[in-house]
Each structure stands twice: as C-alpha cells, then as structure tokens.
Amino acid sequence: xxxxxxxxxxxxxxxxxxxxxxxxxxxxxxxxxxxxxxxxxxxxxxxxxxxxxxxxxxxxxxxxxxxxxxxxxxxxxxxxxxxxxxxxxxxxxxxxxxxxxxxxxxxxxxxxxx
Amino acid sequence: xxxxxxxxxxxxxxxxxxxxxxxxxxxxxxxxxxxxxxxxxxxxxxxxxxxxxxxxxxxxxxxxxxxxxxxxxxxxxxxxxxxxxxxxxxxxxxxxxxxxxxxxxxxxxxxxxxxx
Numbered sequence: 138x139x140x141x142x143x144x145x146x147x148x149x150x151x152x153x154x155x156x157x158x159x160x161x162x163x164x165x166x167x168x169x170x171x172x173x174x175x176x177x178x179x180x181x182x183x184x185x186x187x188x189x190x191x192x193x194x195x196x197x198x199x200x201x202x203x204x205x206x207x208x209x210x211x212x213x214x215x216x217x218x219x220x221x222x223x224x225x226x227x228x229x230x231x232x233x234x235x236x237x238x239x240x241x242x243x244x245x246x247x248x249x250x251x
Numbered sequence: 252x253x254x255x256x257x258x259x260x261x262x263x264x265x266x267x268x269x270x271x272x273x274x275x276x277x278x279x280x281x282x283x284x285x286x287x288x289x290x291x292x293x294x295x296x297x298x299x300x301x302x303x304x305x306x307x308x309x310x311x312x313x314x315x316x317x318x319x320x321x322x323x324x325x326x327x328x329x330x331x332x333x334x335x336x337x338x339x340x341x342x343x344x345x346x347x348x349x350x351x352x353x354x355x356x357x358x359x360x361x362x363x364x365x366x367x
Contacts, residue, residue, distance in 0.1 A: 177359055178359060195354065234350070236283045237302040243294050
C-alpha cells in the first residue's frame, strides 16, 4: 500500500493563479480531510469528507474548494491564490471518520504564493 | 467546543534524560486524544491514542501518555531521550459530534531538541 499520496511536493504560484492539490489513498478509507500547517499554529482543518459525494467545511475553508467523486481521491482547489495561503498542506484519511479512528497523513505539499 | 493546549513551544533535553511534553484539553464530551510526531519535512505519524480503555497508553518508540481526567491532561513521556526523537510533537482531540466526530483539533505543537 502506498498509503496517502500527495502531489505536487512543492509549488510556487503568483497571486490570483488557481491550482489543484492532489490527494489519493489506497486504503479504502471513507473519511478524508485537508489541513494546513502554519508556524506556531499547529494544523487547522480546511475541508473534510465522510464519503464519496459528501464534503463539509472545517475551521478555515475560505478560498478553497473540494469535491469527492471517488473514494480514493480528494483534491483541494485554490480558486485565486493569495499570499495568506502560503502554507504546508496535508491530506489525511481514516477508515470511517469515527472518533477513535487513526488518521493517516500524506507527506505534504509546500505552497508559496508570491 | 474542544480545544488543546500544549505548554512549551520548544523543549530541549539531553540524550538519556526524561522527555515530558505537556498537553491539556478541553472537551464537552468524553475526549479521545492523540499524540502525533512530525519529523523534519515529513507528514504526521501516530505515536499513540487514548480511546477510553486504559488510562496509561503505550505507543511506538518507547513513548507513553497518561490520561488524567481530574487534571484534563494527556502528557507524553519517554524515560530516556534519543537523538532520533528530535521532532515536532502534536497533541490532538477528536471533535466528537456527528459526521464531524473524526475531525481532529490540534495543539500548536512542541518542538523537541535532543542535545548530545
């Protein structure tokens, strides 16, 4: 199993550009999520999904869109990048999204917006 | 609402010394608590979790944590630090409600340095 994979590893954007961060998992997990990590802030939840076709907002959803058309994939779209979106982005998945489930994290995408 | 506070953004210990990383939580429901470790330029890896079974939880790499309800704490310890333990450690609590119950709320993290 590859686990949770993310592409790209690094990305530099100009303000106003759009892009999609890819996330895939091969563990047949129903729950997937996106977090952003900023220095001194820990990880904050952007969006999550409890199954294909179901998504919801987390703590910091503004400026990001998600969709979940398959169990395996959960892409994160930046519609119009802003410098405030410079961050490290982590995708995670868990079996059913229960309180006791372990979340498995991808290696991250480091995004810089100029 | 759930929240997590990690005391100390940086902790430095000597190799062989006790590691103690502090985590206090606030939760309106019985909490489920997690410790994750992040090595430089990597994703997060689960160290251990408390899911209301034993209050003393043993994890990987010799780490353990004790759930103390009266103190609302879940501190992480290791008897003897290794150089390889240098990393950032995150305490987290699961959100606990309905469809969002699996969402994690993280503390701000504690960076552990180990001196030779």
